[in-house]
Amino acid sequence: ATLSVATASNFSDTLKRIAPAFEKATGHHLRISAASSGKLYAQIRHGAPYDLFLSADAARPIALEQEGLNLPGSRFTYAVGQLALWAPDPANHGLAQKRLENHQFRRLAIGNPKTAPYGIAAMETLKQLGLWDALVNDAARGENIGQTFQFVATGNADIGFVALSQLIQAKIDPAQYWVIPAQHHQPILQQGIILKRSANKKAAERFFDFIKGPAAEQILRESGYLLEAAKE
Amino acid sequence: MMGPDDLSALWVTLRLAMISTLLLLMVGIPLAWWLARSKSRIRTLVETLIALPLVLPPTVLGFYLLIALSPSGFIGGFWQAMGGKGLAFTFTGLVIGSVLYSMPFVVQPLQNAFAAIDRRTLEAAATLRASPLNCFFTVVLPLARPGLITASTLGFAHTLGEFGVVLMIGGNIPGETQVLSIAIYDHVESLAYGQAHLLSAGLLLFSFLILYLVYRMNGTHFLHREQR
Amino acid sequence: MMGPDDLSALWVTLRLAMISTLLLLMVGIPLAWWLARSKSRIRTLVETLIALPLVLPPTVLGFYLLIALSPSGFIGGFWQAMGGKGLAFTFTGLVIGSVLYSMPFVVQPLQNAFAAIDRRTLEAAATLRASPLNCFFTVVLPLARPGLITASTLGFAHTLGEFGVVLMIGGNIPGETQVLSIAIYDHVESLAYGQAHLLSAGLLLFSFLILYLVYRMNGTHFLHREQR
Amino acid sequence: MNNALDFRFKMSLGTFTLNTCGEIPIAGVTALFGRSGCGKTSLLRCIAGLEQAGEAYLSLAGECWHDSERGFYLPPHKRDIGYVFQEGQLFPHLKVSGNLLFGFKRTPVEQRHGDFDQVVKLLDIIPLLDRYPAQLSGGEKQRVAIGRALLNHPRLLLMDEPMAALDRGHKKEILPYLERLHTESNIPIIYVSHDLDEVARIADHLLLIEHGEVLAAGPLSEMLARVDLPIARNEEAGALFDTQILQHDETYHLTRVGFAGNELTVSWIDLPVGERVRIRIHAKDVSLTLDPPGPTSILNVLPVTVIEMSAHGRGRMIVKLDLGGVPLLARITQKSQANLDLKPGMQVYAQIKSVALSL
């Protein structure tokens, strides 16, 4: 069968790497639709023909569960995101963390806490570091973490909170970033559900099994995600 | 290089832009004519309503369209009552959304072009046995050619670049509702800048050629001829 | 209800829309005039280039603008050389982006309106002591009024609803670059549908009133007068 | 009425009111004559159906075209008319040839008459066929507009000052063609003009319009011979004669024509003996003598009887004379009248310069 997967943008690349392995293993095909989790949520509420939803957070899957749109018991955390502070030009100012704390930057980029789960994590981190109030008003806020990454990548922001997965994917020199320790923010739980109206529930369940399996775990780790089990 | 998804996105995009432009003209031309000639009270109201979707951010407009297109919604309900299947997340739904969103760019230039036509020229045509419909095709449309070109190019280009509405009500389904603009967006989002540049350059080049040819042809219009 | 962020977004939006519309007209009117009257070879090229940004998805356009605005980019580099500070994530940057993106909606209706003006009417003005500039203000602009209205309303409405570009190059900074469209979008994204509905309704109502009044006034135009 | 165009229109345009009613014979040329702004164009537009008067009745030879009472209105494109607009109204997007053929192509084949080649030759527009209207001179535009209406194969031709921009040379070529048009093809023409000379040359019937109303109407000769109408005061007032060609004088290039027992010598008329022609004698070209004059360059000296005299302003008079039963007008000064002691019933001689006869 062909499985229609709605995935949060930040995970779509990783998913594309998992897909061939899954297809080879099961013979099922994946058709990937990427968008922000908020859009996907709205679409699903209005009848979007997806089988699976891989959100960038836990809130939206929970909301869908409360609305009874998911296959009961299907919700689980398929990956845990890692936040990183990226400062592409360390040669001049030293480490990213120092530059943040010493205000050695022109413009900080973060995800918008309202719309991007990585934004929430960035906010919590800044609050813990006691920098939030000083920086919040000037920060450029990306709609999602992809946009936040572009702010930094294009040089318009010289420092920013992005996803570790992006940095790895873009093959950024680790000297340029600081992976934020897990204790600085609530874990970024990326949860998925199978939709109740899916006509391919069997195949969808096989996909969820596959993503929990060792082959996928390998890819997830390489891509910069943690696993739920590892967190505990 | 271009993946198969990109190719199918290209195909969906071209189909969407062409069908939408065609529909926009089919709906927009009579509408603009009515707006240009009517003395009705509700004319201004209709003019305003047509321009209104513009002020909403496309994704938000898409959001409301999604609601309207859903089986319990205004348009979707009607559609289903007529025996149609769901509209959201289908190509048909995309067409509806694009047409609505690009309508003002088509109607307003046409309306201006129609309004500028001297009534006496139409009277001359009437005394020369041209029925109103015949006159419309043989006199009004040729005289409104610059407006028609502007309407078509703005409509076409806007549909090509259209994105927010399409993403929302189309759902980014490859081969069905994933258009080139979304594909490029995806590439940018997923840091595949190389591919994004490639696709953007292709789209720009293609559009440049089309627009250039169209404007070039329009340059030979009688209005640009030496007058006295 | 409307939060303080929403209010400041409203204010930024209005400022942006008004300044952009003004700038669009200031740049668009001479440009359109040149396009309408010039017989230069590069006219078609310029026409095409103006329409071109339309075909890119706004966020992608925003992405390229972001590159151009960055200190090492085309525009940003020049700006800094001129002694300006960074352009991205500032109101000035937003204005630049909006103007670029909405330009075709302003230039094309104006160009059509200008091209449709009979050269002989301008000649009459010249024999009556009107210098070209004076003639432009007292004859050309009044005669092009429908095109001017269309250009302004499309430009204004499009800037109001503009979103992708603004989001990208603005950085959504409250009070500086967060416009209403982004605020509404944020509400939709974060599932705060109630607030989204409220803001959308407000924006629609406000725009409806403005557009209705403008179109109403235009309805009294001499073109709509009884002719023979 | 069966062989007339019956009309009645009542309509307001701003402060102007058109309130006309009348009957126009379907044969020949009817001139609408009146001052600028009197309503000539408005009446023509009503007849064409371009203006829908509040109260309107119009029928052509018994066929109803407009009847506001019955709510019947035939739209212009179904009226089989040709309209030459006062301001040309050529299609700017079509070349001259396209303009000329616009109505032609839309006429059912069996209804076509008149010949494209002939019309463009007559109007002297062959070199213009491939141009756009914007590339024509004023008079050239007007000639194309005339051609376009002629080639529409109308059953009724409406012409609004069609010759205003034309020089005498072109007029001289086009007017006879129009005359032939209505004699040969029997197409009635309604012709707006403020040039009484032109009107007299071509019209059979005259409608005088003043302030939106029909002041007087009737056959041209009767109207021109009436001394009570404002046109009598006009420089071009005069009498009309329907004559027959009697003889040609090839040596001197002259033609003799006869009417009601009288004969006149006029400039050569290029028609066979026996043909009927209409000639016109301006009142101002007729002088009177009591005795037959001696050797003179004036070829036509005819005995006439004074019928009636009417002074009009400024020391002038119009004298109505009887020329074997046909009225002839002479304009003289009051002083001459006193010198000659003219009285109704007197026998005098009318001197008419042959070259003053207009054809």
Next chain:
Amino acid sequence: MNNALDFRFKMSLGTFTLNTCGEIPIAGVTALFGRSGCGKTSLLRCIAGLEQAGEAYLSLAGECWHDSERGFYLPPHKRDIGYVFQEGQLFPHLKVSGNLLFGFKRTPVEQRHGDFDQVVKLLDIIPLLDRYPAQLSGGEKQRVAIGRALLNHPRLLLMDEPMAALDRGHKKEILPYLERLHTESNIPIIYVSHDLDEVARIADHLLLIEHGEVLAAGPLSEMLARVDLPIARNEEAGALFDTQILQHDETYHLTRVGFAGNELTVSWIDLPVGERVRIRIHAKDVSLTLDPPGPTSILNVLPVTVIEMSAHGRGRMIVKLDLGGVPLLARITQKSQANLDLKPGMQVYAQIKSVALSL
């Protein structure tokens, strides 16, 4: 030259070539006369600066306006002209009043002459002031266009068939005003017309144009008296006389005028005795007799000498007569010439109907 408009233009429009050069006196009215399409409008446009001929030279009273060799070109809005366009060209977005005042408002105050109220009254457009051009009749538009040009306070007035859409009544009111305009304010007028009658009434100077070239130019009276030009064939050919008013006859409402030892009786002229007036005698209104005539309604019978005769086609002749040193033209038939056996040097009598004198 210092008191003339010197011009030389060479320009192509499609297949048409304008190749003119000449000199127009700055006083009085100069008529441009020629067939439709001969280039009258094109020449006027070159003078106004609306057309930039490839080869161009133009100077007004020694002040250079255009010199393509030096690369000098004064744009139209700096030329102090008034232009009445052949096709009106009113501003559609302005009311009649706005149209009239367009140039007025842009004229430096010290340069203003002519009076708004007087102009609108003369042109009979007072009730139209508050209308848009689309709400006017054809003739009304033309009158507004004339008013607009007059109120521009020009140093040079260019008029392209300004009266084509006007009835005789309006013409009669406007023409004398134009005459006064150039006598009183000394504004030269260049006047395009194909109506020789109108030209003869108003012009002092005539430029004959054919196929884009100046065929002949000169003072009107000379031009009209020339028997070699195509205009002699025209119905309106005739001679001009500059006369002085001698006496008024109140009873018969007549005026006697004198010139070069001769006297003529004409219709009442409303000017004081001693004033100079120009009168015109159409060749076709002059008849010849060998003996003095008996009692006749013709008031003017003058002894003349035959100078020269020229036949032109169709059995007609133009006879040039000497009237006390001034040329007079008579058009007669060849037959009359034979009958009277006219020869140069012969003494004959010219009969001129007084009412045929045009003012």
